[in-house]
Amino acid sequence: MPRTGFIILAACVVLAAASPRGETQQAANPQKAQPTYVGSQACQSCHPQEYARFKKYSKMSRAYTHVLVMKKGLTENEYQGCLKCHTTGFGKPGGFVSQKKTPRLAQVGCEACHGPGSIHVASSDPKDIRKVVSVKNCQVCHTNGRAGAFRYSPMLYGGAH
Ligand code: HEC
Ligand code: HEC
Numbered sequence: 355m356p357r358t359g360f361i362i363l364a365a366c367v368v369l370a371a372a373s374p375r376g377e378t379q380q381a382a383n384p385q386k387a388q389p390t391y392v393g394s395q396a397c398q399s400c401h402p403q404e405y406a407r408f409k410k411y412s413k414m415s416r417a418y419t420h421v422l423v424m425k426k427g428l429t430e431n432e433y434q435g436c437l438k439c440h441t442t443g444f445g446k447p448g449g450f451v452s453q454k455k456t457p458r459l460a461q462v463g464c465e466a467c468h469g470p471g472s473i474h475v476a477s478s479d480p481k482d483i484r485k486v487v488s489v490k491n492c493q494v495c496h497t498n499g500r501a502g503a504f505r506y507s508p509m510l511y512g513g514a515h
């Protein structure tokens with residue numbers, strides 16, 4: 355390994371030892387960094403058409419609002435149970451927590467289908483984001499019980515944008 359490389363690596367090791375877990379791991383090894391959720395608005399500037407269509411036509415972009423309308427009649431437990439399907443990334447690292455803490459991730463957003471987008475937003479590299487969205491990605495929320503008549507093939511291409 356060239357000498358400068360070694361010095362940088364050594365500096366990273368020192369850093370990693372000195373600071374709290376997580377952050378330095380990313381700094382020392384950017385290739386292995388995991389993307390986190392950033393919210394649909396962060397996609398708007400580069401994908402204005404997908405954004406506009408999704409906002410206008412997809413009820414998914416209002417899914418959390420629909421739960422809020424019903425919240426009064428729900429126990430806290432029942433309400434929490436709605437969130438994994440009616441928000442973005444609930445229960446996953448960096449995903450929706452609450453309206454107060456993570457307002458950008460309320461509603462079902464781009465990243466519910468395309469996966470967390472922080473790395474792609476920074477790089478603009480198509481390799482950093484999931485393009486091929488399969489029926490499996492839908493079934494996380496569109497379970498058979500919820501939507502028996504869900505017709506995947508036409509909707510896979512028609513439902514989002
Ligand atoms: C700074 C600009 C930028 C931002 C912000 C951005 N993208 Fe992209 N994205 C691109 C470019 C450039 C491409 C490649 C060309 C194209 O397909 O338009 C791309 C491609 C894609 C693709 C297709 C990938 C492929 O393999 O063809 C998807 C899906 C995507 N972006 C989703 C998103 C989502 C979701 C967000 C928000 C989390 C987002 N993008 C934010 C620039 C951006
Ligand atoms: C994170 C959970 C989640 C994922 C993933 C998801 N959906 Fe949805 N989808 C919902 C929810 C919740 C609704 C109901 C929105 C409402 O009316 O409140 C919905 C509604 C819909 C509707 C009907 C209403 C509309 O938006 O026009 C279609 C079509 C749809 N989804 C297609 C898809 C497809 C296709 C996929 C996969 C490519 C998918 N969804 C992935 C949660 C999800």
Ligand code: HEC
Pocket residue numbers: 420421424428432433435436437438439440494495496497500501504
């Ligand atoms: C397993 C995922 C999942 C959970 C959990 C879930 N939903 Fe949904 N919800 C969906 C999907 C998928 C749809 C869209 C069904 C369709 O259009 O085929 C939907 C649709 C809706 C709609 C729109 C119904 C309509 O007729 O347009 C409302 C309102 C709603 N859900 C409220 C709730 C509430 C409140 C909770 C919690 C008590 C909840 N959901 C829990 C997945 C879920």
Ligand code: HEC
Pocket residue numbers: 394397398401404405406408409414462463464465466467468485486487510511513514515
């Ligand atoms: C319900 C799931 C779903 C959501 C939500 C969703 N997409 Fe997509 N997206 C898809 C599917 C399916 C494709 C087609 C992928 C393929 O070609 O196989 C796609 C393709 C794309 C592409 C590639 C170019 C194209 O249009 O074919 C871009 C860019 C993109 N989406 C951006 C976005 C952005 C930005 C948002 C949020 C505003 C978003 N998507 C929300 C399912 C979704």
